Amino acid sequence: MSIQVFGLPVSRGVAIGRAVLLASSRFDVTHHFIDPADVGHEVARLRQARDEVSAELMALKREVPEEAHAELVALLDVHLMMLHDPMLTDAIVNWIIQRHYNAEWAVASQLEVLSRQFDDMGDEYLRERKADVEQVAERLIKVLVRHRKGLTAPDAVVSSAGRDQSSEEPLVLVANDIAPADMLQFKRSLFTGFVTDVGGRTSHTAIVARSMDIPAVVGAREASRLVRQDDWVVIDGDAGILIVNPPPMVLEEYRFRQQQSELERARLKRLRNTPSVTLDGQAVELLANIELPSDAPAVLEAGAVGVGLFRSEFLFMNRGGHLPDEQEQYEAYRAVVTTLNGLPVTIRTVDVGADKPLDRLSVQELRHEHSLNPALGLRAIRWSLSEPDMFLQQLRAILRAAAHGRVRVLIPMVAHLQEAQQVLALIERARSSLVADGLAFGPVELGVMIEIPAAVLILPSLLRHFDFISIGTNDLIQYALAIDRADEAVSHLYDPWHPAVLRLIAQAIEQANAMGRGVSVCGEMAGDPAFTELLLAMGLRSFSMHPAQIGAIKQRILRADARALGAALPAVLEADNPQEVGGALLRSGAGRVLRAGLA
Template identity: 75%
Template sequence: MSIQIFGLPVSRGVAIGRAVLVASSRVDVAHYFIDASQVEAEVARLRRARDEVAAELIALKQEVPEEAHAELVALLDVHLMLLHDEMLTDATKQWISERHYNAEWAMSAQLEVLARQFDEMEDDYLRERKADLEQVVERMLKAMSRSAREDDDAPAGSLGTRDFGGEDPLVLVANDIAPADMIQFKRSVFTGFVTDVGGRTSHTAIVARSMDIPAVVGTREGSRLVRQDDWVIIDGDEGVLIVDPSPIVLEEYRFRQRQGELERARLDRLRHKPSVTLDGVNIELLANIELPADAPAAIAAGAVGVGLFRSEFLFMNRGGHLPDEEEQYRAYRAVVEAMNGLPVTIRTIDIGADKPLDRMSAHSTEHQTNPALGLRAIRWSLAEPEMFGAQLRAILRASAHGKVRLLIPMVAHPQEAQRVREALAIACQQLDAQGQPYSQVELGAMIEVPAAALILPSLLRHFDFVSIGTNDLIQYTLAIDRADEAVSHLFDPWHPAVLQLIASTIAQARAHGKAVSVCGEMAGDPAFTELLLAMGLTSFSMHPAQIASIKQRILRADVRSLQTRLPQVLEHEAPQEACAQWLVMSTAR
């Protein structure tokens, strides 16, 4: 029977395919595809983990004291029986051999299938055995995690190399997707994402838009209502997930899918056209990227530089082992060289809140009551001077290979700016002493905290440019956790206070002769293009996939005409409504 599940539309378009469920687990589970040549080795990892857990359970049975209740021994026998049950082990091997999942993912996928079967059992005793199954699988996952850390030759799967040939398209369904997993999935075969939690600017939503694939978040029960391999439709325009669609509905959405492909092909023809408004204003369109491998896509999309390289993704999904200076230098140099002389803005590590490290040192966010307001971004860097110094030296060394700008996240105090300048001077002295070449880099501040926008003239004395991070600026201005679906409806980029802070920041930066850009989600949202142009913005930084649609709006815009309407929009209590009326009037002319 077909059902519809409603959530938040966060990335437009239609995706049709079979559901791949990523089950929640108390154990961190790596999710990646393996090559066909790695299947036997991955099955061997699974077998070794099963044997290790079996040995643990047998040892536990032998250690049970005689006075202990007989049910304890019986329980261990149940766990041993489940461990060797073919419904668990053989089916898990099938996920590995047929879908090319890594062993941990295959195990958690099969747990999801079996758990649902237990839930549907009428017998209370059998239904309660699901907890035993979960405990056995958790032991298996922990054993595989230990072996992966101990074995440097363990399969290192790659989502980008999987060849599905004529197999069905796949969509990913999960309770939530960690930022590190989203990076793994970024060049995968998935044609869409669905999550139970999240908001319009959650990391899942941002990455889905960067990949230009449909996504719906905040479905609440989506991952519980969908089964492995169900046919599903993701309607990224309306925020709807359709499970087991009828033939008529399927054909309608396939038609919409083809229309979307034609529109993308039409926009693609604009990629090499100069970004100039009707009245001759040159607009700089830059790319936001997360990994060195993203640079070619930025150039292909027509970006004239990188406005935001999120360096924290070099630090994630590494089991707590941070990259050293040399590894970072190679990554930054790869981006700079790939951009062929175009400018690259590298943001220092922005860790915390929705982007925690696996293990974050003595200043771990795990024990913070509110990570979004805790030790994150530049606060964390300044609290880890050795790590921060290594990153600064790596970025400076990369500047010898092209134009590099340095961006500091979440600046709120002039004292932070002073400490950053001091750390940068020390890094330069250290490189001089080592004879390492580097160039002078411009230093910029991300304006993400209302306090920074309100004291901008004081900050501009310390910085060469500013970049407005609208996602966090909205979050902190409105006191809304942007990843919490319970309050995501209150996350409003059209709020008058938000727009006034952005307009003020752009105006003050221009008045002081400092470059200013917007690198948050608003920069890549066509609904805000004309408004940002009216505010005087001439530098937009966004995901490469969004550049063509923004360029189309710029090519049709007249900045002088737009600026005459700006005051009435900023003063209106419903700016979105006022802006819509203003654009309709402009089009009518």
């Protein structure tokens, strides 16, 4: 039976493939693909774990007191029988061999299949046996995790280039939620799209989905419960719809849309070497957002003129609690700088907290993790300043990388002038320590992210200490409207068209331009064609986005008249409903016929 599940569209396009269910959060398991050459090793790990669990159960049987109830021994016998039942063990081996899942993921996947089968049973006694299967699976997973301690999952991730994709069915990931660290593992895998039960349009999971340039839907509520392993599914990333087991006619329609989307991407790629200039001759800088050094070649491929946001926190994630030291960070930053070959690279200092936690937690962070509202707690620059030794390491690494090219340092979530002064003092301390150590370093431009309304209101004071600003619209909207952007329960209130949001952005751009400071937008609005003309009208001449979005934004810029747009801006900012009236005003401009961008 075909069903439709509605959610929030966060990454455009169409994905068609077999559903892969991420194990539920009841067990703490890692999820990654193994190399085909390691299948035998992973199967051996599973069998070793099975033998250990079997030995544990046998030992428990021997230790059962004679006066204990006979049902206890019978229960252990049931668990032993399940452990060696081909329906469990052989099926887990198949997940490893056919899908190249790591053993823990394979166990959890088969448990999901069996759990659904037990739930569908009419006999109450048989339904209750589901708990026994869960207990056996939990024992297996615990042994597997114990054996894997000390290994890091990213080492085992397989890129799509590492497997013969022609022999594989396309895969679509379905989960209750996906942590940013897990998204990082899946970034180079074979998934053509994903769906989650929770999340909002600008949750970090959604942002990484766009960085992967694959269709995605979040906030789909019951998707992970309604979809079964290996169901054929369609993700409509434009409408925010998941279609499970689509009828043939619907499937063909979406395959046609996939082809059209690929043709449109090919057309946009032809703009790669076209200068980004408006109809009235205004040059516009198009920069790229990246997460890892391996993303740098895509920046050049897309025709970007630099990196406007290097999210350095992804170097700190998914490492089993071991943070990168100065040398490792230096090599990562240097790799990006040298790949860009003279183009600017803007490195944001580590921005953790809220929806981007680290594996290693200090006492302070443990309090933060359990705080009522992590988005308002110890995160971003607040966390860095609370860990001065770690922060000093990162600043030293960035300064050393600046010896190889043009580097800009971006400080996230500044709200107080005192924070800016502390950062400047630490940068001077980092420079002095590098001189003392005899290590080469280069000059850097210093910037601050505008993500909090308070920062907009004190911007003239901040700009006396910094060379540029970058507006992070995702958090600015969140804090201006008091909306948790990762919470699907209030996601309908997250409104980038809110008059207060637009006025804050316009004010920040105007003040930076008036003081002769650089200003860019690196949040999701920069890569959304619906806002291109509006941001141009505000005086923005530097956009930073995922490389895959650059072609579409450049096309809008080439068809826009910046002066005409600027003349129409005041009426838009004064409107009660800017989205409703802004399109017509900006299109009519000064008599120019502009592309319908804001309607």
